[in-house]
Amino acid sequence: MSAEPVLVVEDLRVEHPGRGGAVEAVRDVSLSVGAGECVGIVGESGSGKTQLCLALMGLLPPSARIDGAVRFAGAPGGAARAVRGERIAMVFQDPQTALTPHLRIGSQMSEVLVHHRRSSGARAREAARAMLARVGIPDPAGCLRRYPHELSGGMRQRVLIAMSLLCGPQLLVADEPTTALDVTVQAQVLELLARLRREQRMAILLVSHDLAVVAGLAARIVVMYAGRVVEEAPAEALFHGPRHPYTAALIACAPNADGPIPARMATLPGQPPGAAERFTGCPFAARCDRSSERCRREPPPMTAFDDGRRFACHDPLPA
Amino acid sequence: MSTVRPVVTLGRRMPLIRYLLFRVLGAIPTLLAIVTISFFLIRFAPAGPFDRARALPADVVANLDAAYGLDRPLWQQYTSYLRDLAHGDFGPSFRYKDFSVTELIREGFPVSATLGAIAIAIALVGGVGVGVVAALNHGRFVDHATIGLSVVAIAVPSFVLLPALGLLFGIELHWLPVAGWDPTSIRDYVLPVTTLCLPPLAYIARLTRASMIEVMRSAYVRTAFAKGLPLRTIVLKHALRPALIPVASYLAPAVAMTMTGSLVVETIAGLPGIGRYLVQGALNRDYTLVLGMVIVYSTLLIAMGLVVDLLIAALDPRIRLEA
Ligand code: SF4
Numbered sequence: 153m154s155a156e157p158v159l160v161v162e163d164l165r166v167e168h169p170g171r172g173g174a175v176e177a178v179r180d181v182s183l184s185v186g187a188g189e190c191v192g193i194v195g196e197s198g199s200g201k202t203q204l205c206l207a208l209m210g211l212l213p214p215s216a217r218i219d220g221a222v223r224f225a226g227a228p229g230g231a232a233r234a235v236r237g238e239r240i241a242m243v244f245q246d247p248q249t250a251l252t253p254h255l256r257i258g259s260q261m262s263e264v265l266v267h268h269r270r271s272s273g274a275r276a277r278e279a280a281r282a283m284l285a286r287v288g289i290p291d292p293a294g295c296l297r298r299y300p301h302e303l304s305g306g307m308r309q310r311v312l313i314a315m316s317l318l319c320g321p322q323l324l325v326a327d328e329p330t331t332a333l334d335v336t337v338q339a340q341v342l343e344l345l346a347r348l349r350r351e352q353r354m355a356i357l358l359v360s361h362d363l364a365v366v367a368g369l370a371a372r373i374v375v376m377y378a379g380r381v382v383e384e385a386p387a388e389a390l391f392h393g394p395r396h397p398y399t400a401a402l403i404a405c406a407p408n409a410d411g412p413i414p415a416r417m418a419t420l421p422g423q424p425p426g427a428a429e430r431f432t433g434c435p436f437a438a439r440c441d442r443s444s445e446r447c448r449r450e451p452p453p454m455t456a457f458d459d460g461r462r463f464a465c466h467d468p469l470p471a
Numbered sequence: 472m473s474t475v476r477p478v479v480t481l482g483r484r485m486p487l488i489r490y491l492l493f494r495v496l497g498a499i500p501t502l503l504a505i506v507t508i509s510f511f512l513i514r515f516a517p518a519g520p521f522d523r524a525r526a527l528p529a530d531v532v533a534n535l536d537a538a539y540g541l542d543r544p545l546w547q548q549y550t551s552y553l554r555d556l557a558h559g560d561f562g563p564s565f566r567y568k569d570f571s572v573t574e575l576i577r578e579g580f581p582v583s584a585t586l587g588a589i590a591i592a593i594a595l596v597g598g599v600g601v602g603v604v605a606a607l608n609h610g611r612f613v614d615h616a617t618i619g620l621s622v623v624a625i626a627v628p629s630f631v632l633l634p635a636l637g638l639l640f641g642i643e644l645h646w647l648p649v650a651g652w653d654p655t656s657i658r659d660y661v662l663p664v665t666t667l668c669l670p671p672l673a674y675i676a677r678l679t680r681a682s683m684i685e686v687m688r689s690a691y692v693r694t695a696f697a698k699g700l701p702l703r704t705i706v707l708k709h710a711l712r713p714a715l716i717p718v719a720s721y722l723a724p725a726v727a728m729t730m731t732g733s734l735v736v737e738t739i740a741g742l743p744g745i746g747r748y749l750v751q752g753a754l755n756r757d758y759t760l761v762l763g764m765v766i767v768y769s770t771l772l773i774a775m776g777l778v779v780d781l782l783i784a785a786l787d788p789r790i791r792l793e794a
Contacts, residue, residue: 211696215610237699244697249690252709254788263708264698299788315698 157184157225158322158355159208159232159240164220166200166207166379174217176430177203179379185323187225190349190356192370192387194363194402196424200379201359202245205327208232208357209242226322238268241316245328247308251300257284257311258296264318283314287344306337310344317348323355330365342368363406367391372460375399378425378435381454383463395461395468397440434466442467490792491777498773502766506556509765510549513758520565520756539565552762561766562759566752572763576745580767582652583732583744586660590667591722591729598672599718602679603706606714609684617676624673629735633666637739650741663740667733671725675718683714712786719782723775731768 166178178200185191195201206212208222210233224232226239236242244250252260261283262276271279277296284292287310300308309329316324326345330338346369349356360366366373366387373390375383375398383396394400422439425431434452437443447466456462521527521535536542540551555562561572605617640662641649647661686692687710695705732746745764752760784790 209697211693235699236697242697244690244694246690250694252691252695254712254786255709263700263704267698267700267704301789312694 156187158187159185159225159357160221160223161204161208162221162223164204164207164222165218166203166212167217167219169215169217177216177379178207180220181376181379181381183374183381183384185355185357187322188349188353188355189372190346190358190370192366192373193357193359193376194361194366194373195376196361198424198426199376201361201376202327203379204376205242205325205357205359208325209236209240211236211242224323237264238319239321240323240325241319241321242325242327243309243312243316243329246332247305247312248332250312251308253300255299256296257298257300257303261296261311261315261318264315268319279318280314283318284311287311287314287317287348288340289314306333306340309333309337309341313341313344313348317352317354320352321354323357324349325357325359327359328361329358331360331362338365345369363402375402378429378431380435380464381462382436382465383461385461385463386459389459389461393469393471395471396463396465397442397467397469398436399463400469401439434464442469487792494777494780498770498777501773502769505769506553506762506766507549509762510552510758511545513753513756513761514545516756518756520758522756539563552759556766561763564757564760566755566757566760572759575748575760576763576767579732579743579745579748582654582742583737583746584730585654586663586667586736586742586744587726587730587732589660590664591671591726593664594668594672594675594725595718595722597668598675599679599711599715601672601676603683603711603714605676605680606683606687607702607706609687614680617680621673621677624669627669629666629670629733630739632669633662633736633739636662636665650739652740652742663736663742666736667729671729674725675721678717678721679714682717683710686710686714689713716783716786719779719786722782723772723779726775727768727772730771731764 161181161183164178164181165176167174167176169175181200181204183191183193193201193204203212207216207218208224210231212218222232224235224240227233227235232240251257258277258280261280262271262273265271265276265279266273269276281292281296284295289295289307289310295303295307295311300311303311309332313329324345329345330341333341342365345356345358348354349369356369358366358370363373370387373385373387374381375390375396377398383390383394383399385395390399391403394403425435425438429435431437431451433446433448433450434440434443437447440447444467450466452464452466454462454464519541520539521532527535533542540548543551552562559573561576564570564572564575567575601617605614608614637649640647647658648656649662651659653659692705692710695709700709731749732742732744734746734750736742737744737746745767748760749764749768751757752764780792784792
């Protein structure tokens, strides 16, 4: 773990008030991302990953209730909101819909620099062109003149990544950046992120439902379930010796990258709980094969260890 | 859509001209069909233009019929009407003696069209503005107030609104004339234009509000927020254009409707427009006048349909014009 963190999240809680009571999307999540570090967040859909990202960026709707602290080192007062798009940037899941359909790529990219850097239009365009070249767009000048619908999904995601990097952010939040792409393009985009992280010395918070996506890039992995962190560990340690039963189940379900793709992929039995559900004990109890009476009664406390590992389980797998 | 071929988007000269040509030529059979159907429909309605409560002597009716050509077979009347129409002649009015329909429309249409165009322009600018403000305050007081007021504006009929406005601003406050028409006096426009523009303004506000709320939730607006852009830029540059597409579609019927005049408004305010001709003409069996009005209305509707399609293509580059 790097010495000085760019992002510290403490006891973050996100609630959406609704008719049938508040929906708790994120519950008491704490984590930190060091300068230049890549941290992965893994969990099934509905585990609160996206809500967590939006909360970090200050992009939740005004009706959402947010508690806890998010401190971003690059911002005066620590509020990411003030420097979003500049020091902290985000790439979203679906490149098909994440670009404004009626604006040319050049216009959408250069406005970032015109706004944050007060660049002239011509200089902003030149910077945009250079950034498109860096993310591997074959004809960057031509791309600037294109509309989003004239590009392929992979190209659009590259454009979005390039757009997010224009101001040289210290932290990139990437929410499922490869999920909407086909497999070969996925690998290219991940490679690109890895290269850019080295070159730009920026931290990445890489969010995915897919352990395999996170595995190649993240030094540290945070596993989320039902809006909570259930386990965190250095990537190596997590893969070789998961302690939380949910992490173990995720690893068992992930297709082996090297081996043949199994005819029927193992899936976790049962459904992840909805965000509206409330728990007295461990949220994973209903699907856990190690659950006991105690698990259903009292919530497992988070236990932290010196090696940077922590998990919340009454009956963890042996180390 | 006879020849479906991908025609390149707006902005490239040649295909646009070809597209316009296709559309204009394509409008001719449509108009012909409308004229034909209307011609025979109104002829099959009972009674004729010279039937009065007190019946005219038979020989007078026979003379009138002969004078207007009503004694000829229907198909001959139809072909001679079409022949005249091809020369821009809508025929004589059956009711307004000594006036041809062409004259009636030529005199009245500018009045109705001017009032209507001003009303629609105000409705468009005002409605979009109100709709955007309501959408940005979604769920708050401004939003609820907009919805409430728009229901009132759409529901209150013009025969209530115009006299009420006249009573208040004309008779009580003496600010504006209640009725009368002097095309050079702006004051004469205020009350009728207000009455004409309120319902479309309210409707446009509601359309804009609904689509704006949806667009503001879209992924690309979220991207724009993530880029740290100010709200102004996000609304004006990223959100407004797609949000205007439903408004553009509504514009075709709204313009055709408003620019052909309102029976109620023009009658109450004493305006020499064409708003009363369609209803009056139909009641009086003034065949040529009704047909003339139908032609004016349909032409306007078809032309606006074309304008709206061009507008939508300009709003969204993904849409391709196909002829
Ligand atoms: S606390 Fe109990 S139910 Fe929850 S993961 Fe651990 S063993 Fe399973």
